[in-house]
Amino acid sequence: MTEQFPFIAETSSLPLLSSMCRVRRGENFRVQGKTVSRPMLCLILQGDGVLVLNDTVYTAQAGSLFVLKSGTTIEAAARSKVTEFILLSMDTVRLQQVRGEWKMTSSPAFPLDWQTGRLLVRHEQQALLRLEQLYETYRGLQPDHFISIHSQLHELLQFLSENRLEANHEKVDPALERSIMYMRRYMSEGISMDQLAKIAGLTPSSYSRSFKKAKGMSPTDYLNRLRIDEAKKQLTEESCVLKDVAISVGYGNEYYFSRKFKQTLGIAPSVYMKRDQLRVATASIMGFHENLASLGLRPVAVLEGVLDRESDEYEQERRLTRQFDQLRQAKPDLIIGDFYHKPYYDRLKSIAPTIILESTDDWKENHIRIAELVGREKQALLNFKELAFRKLEAGLNLQSYFGQKRLALMEITNQFIRLQGTGEHPLNRLLYVELGLHPAQLVSPESSRNEYVADNIPVLDTDYLLIHRTSLQPASEKVFRRMKQTASWHRSPAVLHGNVHDISNWHLLCWNPVGQLQILNELEQIDQQSVVFPQAGLIGH
Structure with missing residues (x-):
């Protein structure tokens, strides 16, 4: 069975085509703060970019179909040189039977119970053809023009209804x-x-x-x-x-x-009930305090309790004890912790109600969850929106600079060299999906990152090498010097062409909006530095 228009019910909704247009725009196409006055369907025919509907961010690309209910606010920015789409707006007539007679009134509601946002359907190509056929009929001048366009509209809506998909791509039942x-x-x-x-x-x-x-x-x-x-x-x-x-x-x-x-x-x-007035503390190595800061809230205490196997255990225990003392003195109403702090849950709970967020590869899940706990969901959506437009702008500039050149990320600790893989991780998604940069394949594609001793690193076959040094202690400097004596280092295209750069701890910065903005800024600094000092990296050969 499929959704039907209940034309024989006592109260029925009848969709009528109001207007259609096919829009084609060039580079730098943007839409800022437009509000939809009628229910609409929008089909992207060509191009890609960012589409924001009521502060919810979507990736718009060819074949994407969107539902826009009356009152929806639209913002958009194109990434492509050409953007083309079809807009279909509808009027909804509500038919109501009163004492045996049908009365007709207009309604701003969408004729079906669909929500504003991306409409996933099977047979996207057929949906595209039906919309284009309806558009051609709408432009036509044949005698049965009026009847034909409304008939085709009903058939289109019925087709979309029968082929709607859930978010997991299961058919809507x-x-x-x-x-x-x-x-x-x-x-x-x-x-x-x-x-x-x-x-x-x-x-x-x-x-x-x-x-x-x-x-x-x-x-x-x-x-x-x-x-x-x-x-x-x-x-x-x-x-x-x-x-x-x-x-x-x-x-x-x-x-x-x-x-x-x-x-x-x-x-x-x-x-x-009082979440927007809570005194909140964090227990996290993933920068939850930065998530709070981007939501306009300063934590009353910050605990980073995870032990580093390369650091002195006694000193770490002293630091942890001191942080727990500070946490108690701060008297928080709520503690938000990452999954790394699960072993400390009982100790944290003895101080204040504690929530440990589950492990996830999607930093946005953490951010919106934290925002909900402190009553700042609107600010979180605003952060997502501003960051999406910033990424689009930065991506265009960085793709122009890096082109097809490959990037590799390295971390130097007191004992080891770590190379970032291309497995599922917010940093990889930012660099290689959202910004469209190209990774060097130095480690297995499935790996998040691999660890090596300094004199046994693989061939650094990459055009750009971006290095984070966890400390400037003598032990770390020694590891760095040993690596720079290897053949793998000296044969690297990045080293030969002066494209080796110091970076911050991107592996952790990528988990919050503030950190992602910092990564974008550092990438753009590399771009700008190359203009001022060609072939001069931040790290000497």
């Missing part, structure tokens, strides 16, 4: 969507698996399997998430009563609600 609509509408009541399965027209076991495959979680977990999301909205309202919130989202009493809320978010609803 309208039967499951009906059960989700029921969850949303009746979440304040008791909802059983049997009820949901019946609405979807499936047995309970088949329903549960199909739901988990499509949504990545069980129906029970999904319903719990809907309830918690609704509770979060209510908890931010002034003079809300915990007991009333618990009842309105379908939990029997406030104690059960509090337990489920804390299981989901890591903090109690009473803490969540």
Whole structure:
């Protein structure tokens, strides 16, 4: 079964084509702060760039289809020399049967229950052809022009409806969507698996399997998430009563609600209600204090408790004890820790409620999670947007400078040489996906990074070598000197052409917006330095 336009219901929505246009623009195409007045579809035909819809950042490229609901704010910037797209705007007519007569009113709503954002569909090429055919009909002058364009619009929407995909590229199942609509509408009541399965027209076991495959979680977990999301909205309202919130989202009493809320978010609803006033500390080696700073919040204490196997253990323990003492004295309301600090959870929890964020390769997940915990989600989205446009601008300049030249990243410690691989990591995504630079293949593509002794490094077959030195202690300098005596060093194209540069600790900087901006600035400094001092790196041969 597929989504249908309910033309025979007592209240029905009928989409009508308002206008269509095919837009082609050249270099430096930008859109700043436009607001959509009607529901629209936008199909990218050519080019790529950044598209921001209501402060949510998307990558726009040929074949991408977007839904724009009325009131959507648009910002965009093209990366390509040519950008081409089709815009289709609609009017929605609402038909309502009153005392046996049909009354017609206009509505700003989208005719189907689709959200603003990227619309994933199977058979993208067919969708493109249908949109282009509709555009040609719209431009035509044949006698049945009016009837034909609206008929084609309905067929297009029906085709998109039948071929919609979930975020995990599973086909959207309208039967499951009906059960989700029921969850949303009746979440304040008791909802059983049997009820949901019946609405979807499936047995309970088949329903549960199909739901988990499509949504990545069980129906029970999904319903719990809907309830918690609704509770979060209510908890931010002034003079809300915990007991009333618990009842309105379908939990029997406030104690059960509090337990489920804390299981989901890591903090109690009473803490969540005052989250924008909390005294927050961090326990992280991934720069969570910088995440907070970019959200406009200064942590009351910063703990970096992970031991470095190359440093003196006794001194590290003394430093850790001192940091824990400072943490206690700061009296935080909440401690946010990275997964490296999981072994310290009990010690941290004895000081204040503590949330340890799970390990992830996506730095944005951490940033938005931290923002939610301190009530600054809007600032996090603004950070993502500003950074996306900054990356686009920097990427164009850096691609012009580096071209097809290859980059390699090296770290020098007191004992070892580490070479950055091209495995899944925020730094690699920034450099080689978002900025479009080219990596040297010095280590296995699957590796995050490999470690070597100084006189046994592989051939440094790279055009640019960017080096981070973890310290300037004599031991580290000795490792560096030993490496510079090897044949691998002297044969490196980067060394031969003076393209060896000092950098900061990009491996950690890439985990927050401030750090990513610093990486962009350092890359641009390398570019600018080459203009002033051709073939002169920061590190001597």
